[in-house]
Amino acid sequence: MRQQESEFMTAKEDPTTFSVDLTNCDREPIHLLGAVQDFGFLVAVSFDWLIQRVSANIESFTGRSVDDLLGAPLNTLLGDNVIHLIRSRLQMLSSEDGTEHVFGIDFLSNGRKFDVSLHVSGSSIVIEAEPSDTHQTVTPGALVRSMSGRLQRTPSTRDLFEESVRQLRSVTGFDRVMLYRFNTDGAGTVVAEALRTGLESFRGLNYPAADIPTQARALYVRNRVRTIADVRAEPVPVEPALDPSGEPLDLSMSTLRSVSPIHIEYLQNMGVDASYSISIVIDGKLWGLFALHHYKPRRLSMEMRNATELFGLMISLMIEGKLAREQRAAEEKARELHDRFVGKLMSLTPSVSDLSNFAGDLRDIIPSDGFAVWADGLVKSYGKTPPDDAMPALARFLNRAAASRVYSSDELGAVYPPAKEFEQDAAGLLAIPISRSPRDYIMFFRQELVQTVNWAGNPQDKKMGYGPNGPRLTPRKSFEAWQETVRGKSRSWTDAEKKASEALRISILEVLVKFTEETSRQQAQSQQAQELLIAELNHRVRNILALIRALVIQSKATATSIDDFSDIVSGRIQALARAHDQITDEKYASQKLSEIIQTEVDAYIGGKADRVRLTGPNILVSPKAFSILALVFHEMVTNSAKYGGLSDSRGQVFVDWQIHEEDGCVIRWREEGGPAVQRPSRRGFGSTIIERSIPHDLGGEAQLTFKLAGLQARFVIPHTFIDYVEHNHDGLQSGLEQPIGSHGGQNGTSGLRGSGRMNASDGLLLDGMNALLVEDNVIISLDAEQLLESHGTSAVFVGANVKEARRILDEQSIDVAMLDVNLGIETSFPLVEPLMERGIPFVFVTGYGEQIEFPESAGPHVEAVKKPFSEDDLLSALRRAIERSRAA
Incomplete structure (x- = not known):
């Protein structure tokens, strides 16, 4: 408080002489006025029980003068039993803002009953006493219990407001009881009222924030009840006004504290002779007031005031509970809609701009008249929104707001003047930032809500007169109902809606970050897969090219002409191509062994089908073995057609295969009826393919036997390349155009020829x-x-x-x-x-x-x-x- 006072006065200026008028009432030190009301008296003592201050009216209550008491021990005024009681109650004070009350005691030891209030102010113990109400017939505690019981049965907040003012008027007897609720801007509205018949109603009237100055609001929070028994009574000064250090007595917690002259004029302008208020404090803030007015002087006893203070605490808790339940219900509904929206969002792979597809879901969570998404410098809007060409400037305005914070305003034009051009469609804005740089937003807009506000007098143009404190408001005229049409404002954004928007911001960011990371991961995986695919393709293409090159070089040694060379090379390449065709036709699935052999037979000797017999069970060959088997049987068929059993008109070829448990698939090739066979003088490339391909590439076996009656061969394919199907035998007969034979060495050897031998x-x-x-x-x-x-x-x-x-x-x-x-x-x-x-x-x-x-x-x-x-x-x-x- 001392710091606040220094703003109003010099170090040794007497605050009790502060000159107050309408221009400085918000700076009046109302807790340091140095006076009390006349229905009681005050004694301030030091901690060693010496009297420091007394109110000037103390002689009328005690018969002792001010000068006689100042500096004297307290026991010269009060009896020992009373001082003992005061000591005991002081031990019960819970905080520096605490007060203790004692009701109906013989305070001055003269048989007269007093109610006493105790509190500590600075270095003083403040004792305030006022005569007890001996005519009171109702027990305040029981009264409060009865009132609370009725209030607890109210179904809604509105009903609670109405019942509370009825109950207070019933128990206090005041002519008018109002429940005055503060708005976020400090102005207030009469939301409930109970009044004596014949009085003009103030229900629904609004009062500007200036009607209750800031310092008065602070005192309403600290000292929950305030009584003014008679506005016309003369204040009683506290003597002395300043202590030896030049400091006044802080009366913030006083029950007798006198009233500011400006407030007295304010009440007189309303025709009020007595006033009483009960603060409603929720979450440490002044939510509202019960304002009780009487048109004659009226004093509630200290015991009744204590009871109504307890009632105020209980009603504060009830209002807080009902508001919390209403807010919780709104939050639960918003959370349910929020979870449903996030579920939909998670099922897709959204970007910021895709949020526009969820306009309906988002507007259910935060009710609005329009919705827009600003992303990457582009806008998508729905409903009542500003024009699209106004969005870039609005986004720049939002960029000046705090980062990572939801921004809301129900009067956008007041803080962003260009918004007045479209205030009919978008007077209110709630913007949720959903990225850092550049900032993208989802925006909710509310239309202008033209309101007619009933003021208790025109807050901008009240008629002025001159009174004892300078210019003042004209009595009564200043409180006639005055209507104002308010434009440029929308329905306010509630706390529940602001919380829902913050939850949305966090959830949207989490989902977007997750999908951004997932997209980046998938892109990285895709890039890796692409690089591997390219590398594998490169590897395979180079291998194929190397294979073709080797076939070309190895085939040229024994070719007798260009045509012969072309036939040899093309035959071998075609054998590979047919094998790959079989693989790709069946999507790289296993193929029948009989079809691999049949393909080579049909390619060369399709007209001699009756001279080739294939027998054996249905056996599937792995695609990994296709190329090798195709080359081997290509060489067997072409050599037989040139030199072996199929080179004349009488020979035959028998190919059969069986599954052996240990060896795998054993294939036997046998030629009969052809020319006599002799072992070749040298080993050609064809023979090398036949003898080494299966052992080298498949880990199997290959054996050629050159018998005079005809060539015989035995091949073993390991189990790893074979899938046995069933024992049904093929009875395939195929004619061949060319006999098989690897005799005579038609395929010579050929290396990778270069410029010469290295030395x-x-x-x-x-x-x-x-x-x-x-x-x-x-x-x-x-x-x-x-x-x-x-x-x-x-x-x-x-x-x-x-x-x-x-x-x-x-x-x-x-x-x-x-x-x-x-x-x-x-x-x-x-x-x-x-x-x-x-x-x-x-x-x-x-x-x-x-x-x-x-x-x-x-x-x-x-x-x-x-x-x-x-x-x-x-x-x-x-x-x-x-x-x-x-x-x-």
């Missing part, structure tokens, strides 16, 4: 070296093997997987290595460490292009040759690897 002058000496070749494709391995052999290697050891390569390293002395990166279900990277430990130079061969990441253990200079590789590229990489090894 010491090339910087790389392969002569006499042992090479390790790790490659899972048999044709590519054959081509690479021949290339290494053609450049002087002593021996080339071929492994199709890491296990075989490790075995070779353990059993053989290796000087250089060539590693295919991808070996089907594994990579060759595990071989890096044993090669580095042995000091063996090596290069990688890969179809993955630039995307591959090599192990750190391979060193910073490891090289990879891309498929299909040229002879020069491979040899140059090998040379550099050997040179680095020798330098190390």
